[in-house]
Amino acid sequence: MEYKNISVEKLVKPFNIVIDNIASDKSISHRCAMFSLLSNRSSTIKNYLRGEDTMDSLKIAQMLGAKVEDDGDIITITPPKKLSEPSDILDCGNAGTGMRLYAGLLAGIEGSFVLTGDKYLRSRPMKRVADPLRDIGAKIDGREDGNKAPLHIRGGKLKSFKYHSPIDSAQVKSALILAGIQSDEVSYYKENLLSRDHTERMLNGMGANIKNIEDGWIEINPITEPLKPLNITVPTDPSSAFFFAVAAAIVPKAKVTLKNLTLNPTRIEAYKILEKMGAKVTYIKTDDLYEPMGDIIVEHNELNGVEVSTNIAWLIDELPALSIAMSIASSSSIVKNAEELRVKESDRISAVLNSLDLCGVKFTEYKDGYKIDGNSTLRKATIDSHGDHRIAMSFAIAGLLCDMDIVDTQCIETSFPNFEELLESLKN
Ligand code: S3P
Numbered sequence: 001m002e003y004k005n006i007s008v009e010k011l012v013k014p015f016n017i018v019i020d021n022i023a024s025d026k027s028i029s030h031r032c033a034m035f036s037l038l039s040n041r042s043s044t045i046k047n048y049l050r051g052e053d054t055m056d057s058l059k060i061a062q063m064l065g066a067k068v069e070d071d072g073d074i075i076t077i078t079p080p081k082k083l084s085e086p087s088d089i090l091d092c093g094n095a096g097t098g099m100r101l102y103a104g105l106l107a108g109i110e111g112s113f114v115l116t117g118d119k120y121l122r123s124r125p126m127k128r129v130a131d132p133l134r135d136i137g138a139k140i141d142g143r144e145d146g147n148k149a150p151l152h153i154r155g156g157k158l159k160s161f162k163y164h165s166p167i168d169s170a171q172v173k174s175a176l177i178l179a180g181i182q183s184d185e186v187s188y189y190k191e192n193l194l195s196r197d198h199t200e201r202m203l204n205g206m207g208a209n210i211k212n213i214e215d216g217w218i219e220i221n222p223i224t225e226p227l228k229p230l231n232i233t234v235p236t237d238p239s240s241a242f243f244f245a246v247a248a249a250i251v252p253k254a255k256v257t258l259k260n261l262t263l264n265p266t267r268i269e270a271y272k273i274l275e276k277m278g279a280k281v282t283y284i285k286t287d288d289l290y291e292p293m294g295d296i297i298v299e300h301n302e303l304n305g306v307e308v309s310t311n312i313a314w315l316i317d318e319l320p321a322l323s324i325a326m327s328i329a330s331s332s333s334i335v336k337n338a339e340e341l342r343v344k345e346s347d348r349i350s351a352v353l354n355s356l357d358l359c360g361v362k363f364t365e366y367k368d369g370y371k372i373d374g375n376s377t378l379r380k381a382t383i384d385s386h387g388d389h390r391i392a393m394s395f396a397i398a399g400l401l402c403d404m405d406i407v408d409t410q411c412i413e414t415s416f417p418n419f420e421e422l423l424e425s426l427k428n
Pocket of ligand 1: 026028097168169170171174196316
């Protein structure tokens with residue numbers, strides 16, 4: 001893998017900018033690649049995220065027999081008549097979503113499949129999907145008794161299930177939904193807080209029948225015939241856009257208009273927190289296709305501290321960027337119930353706090369979160385990304401206040417290839 005660094009200079013004047021070319025949604029793009037395999041006709045996808053993670057998912061779709069055509073604008077995915085056993089291992093790169101969702105999909109397909117990934121993904125927990133999938137008959141093995149990739153999956157007939165997940169995870173839910181729709185009988189899944197629901201929305205849009213019933217349970221009905229193809233324009237990723245939301249919130253007199261985001265409530269909670277901290281945030285709904293979509297405008301204001309301890313799954317990816325806003329807020333902030341941060345692309349509690357320490361920010365670490373004292377004047381530091389795109393981008397944004405060197409930034413390519421270019425454009 002290439003090794004890159006970024007040096008960010010302090011902004012000398014505020015910006016007021018409209019950004020309409022932030023990276024497309026990663027979660028939705030992964031699902032486009034995978035779900036198109038469940039149809040018998042070609043799916044057409046506009047604005048597919050051309051980041052490393054999602055290109056890996058597309059390549060896997062191809063290795064399973066799909067024909068992928070890319071005219072530079074629209075990607076057309078034509079599924080094979082029957083998904084075939086690939087002749088090589090399937091490399092998910094850095095993508096937990098890729099590995100966990102493909103595990104659920106492939107568990108129900110006849111054949112032998114090996115899912116692997118980069119050194120970071122190979123150290124992340126897979127038991128959360130392997131265990132419930134094994135319980136319904138999937139044959140999955142891997143290092144540490146199937147907890148660590150490479151995972152070997154021998155797919156085949158799956159039983160239906162009733163599963164109450166101990167974690168609120170869209171990856172686990174999606175893996176189980178993909179398994180459930182391939183079984184012969186109705187399955188049920190429950191999570192304590194609704195995690196991002198792109199899988200349910202998109203599969204239902206394709207003709208599946210996945211519905212919320214009483215008491216937080218989701219009913220997953222088997223699919224008896226191929227689904228309709230997807231015809232979708234992938235919206236902008238609100239998690240990627242959030243770096244620029246934080247930029248506008250922390251730079252005095254700044255304003256940003258972020259165009260064409262998914263406004264799915266399970267994805268924009270971090271913007272609500274920024275609003276609660278004092279930033280001016282405006283939501284403009286413009287469309288509704290599978291998901292509500294529109295623009296978000298964020299304007300600078302004095303920021304206060306905040307407590308973040310509920311709806312954690314709705315802002316888990318944005319917590320590193322929020323930690324920058326929390327550092328300069330006028331009072332302390334607390335993040336609790338966020339232990340999941342420890343098993344993301346890096347241990348994000350350690351990575352955020354180690355990096356804040358280098359920037360002169362005071363904090364207290366908890367097992368499931370942290371307290372950030374606030375009122376800090378950030379100082380220039382050399383930040384190691386820990387191979388984690390969201391750490392790299394969060395501290396690049398902090399650099400707008402004080403100069404910053406970020407090392408090992410190749411990981412940004414996984415989700416937001418034009419991040420640096422957009423960061424530069426704030427200077428104009
Ligand atoms: C994702 C779900 C979340 C999120 C990840 C993408 C998805 O992970 O952190 O970046 O696309 O389903 P978990 O479901 O493991 O919480």
